[in-house]
Amino acid sequence: MSSDLITVLSEDHRAVEQVFDELQSRQGGPAQRSALVQHVIIALVRHAVTEQRYLYPLVRQELPDGDARADREVSEHAEAERVMADLDAVDPDDHRFEALLAELVGQVRNHIEEEEHELFLRLTQAVPGDVLRELGDNVRRLMTAEPATDEQALHSGKGTVDTVREALG
Ligand SMILES: [Fe+2]
Known part of the structure; x- marks a missing residue:
C-alpha cells in the first residue's frame, strides 16, 4: 500500500517517541538502555538523512519561506547530532547520561x-497528493533499509552518528 511522505515521516516520529518513552521510564539495565540509545540514534540519523533528501528540497521549492x-x-x-554523539559516548550509569x-x-x-503542527499542514495544502505519495514510496524504501547494524556501529571505532551517515551515503 502506498502512503504519502507526511504519513511515513509521522510514523517514524511515533517510533522514535516510543523509544524515548522506554528510555525515560528508566527500566532495564545499563546494557539494555545502551542498546536502546544506539537504536534511537540510528533511527534519528536515518530520519534526518531522509528529510534532507526528500522533504527539504520540497520545502524549498514549494513554500515562500522554504x-x-x-x-x-x-x-x-x-x-x-552533536548531542547524540555525546550521548553515544557515555554509559547509562554516567552522571551526564540523563x-x-x-x-x-x-x-x-x-x-x-514544528513539523506536524505547521510544516506538514502547509505542505499538504501546497503539494499535489500524487507527488507526496511518490515521495512517500521512496522514503519508505530508505526507512526500511538497514543502514548499519548495531554491531557494525559498535565496532567501527567511529561514533554511531558518523557510521550511519556514511552507510546511508
Ligand atoms: Fe521529522
Whole structure:
C-alpha cells in the first residue's frame, strides 16, 4: 500500500517517541538502555538523512519561506547530532547520561511539534497528493533499509552518528 511522505515521516516520529518513552521510564539495565540509545540514534540519523533528501528540497521549492525554513531544520538536525554523539559516548550509569538524554528528547520533540503542527499542514495544502505519495514510496524504501547494524556501529571505532551517515551515503 502506498502512503504519502507526511504519513511515513509521522510514523517514524511515533517510533522514535516510543523509544524515548522506554528510555525515560528508566527500566532495564545499563546494557539494555545502551542498546536502546544506539537504536534511537540510528533511527534519528536515518530520519534526518531522509528529510534532507526528500522533504527539504520540497520545502524549498514549494513554500515562500522554504529556504529559510529548510536551513533552520538542517541546523537543528546538526545540533541534535552533536548531542547524540555525546550521548553515544557515555554509559547509562554516567552522571551526564540523563541530562544528555533529556536534551536530545527536548530537541526531537520540538522538531516533531514544528513539523506536524505547521510544516506538514502547509505542505499538504501546497503539494499535489500524487507527488507526496511518490515521495512517500521512496522514503519508505530508505526507512526500511538497514543502514548499519548495531554491531557494525559498535565496532567501527567511529561514533554511531558518523557510521550511519556514511552507510546511508
Ligand atoms: Fe521529522
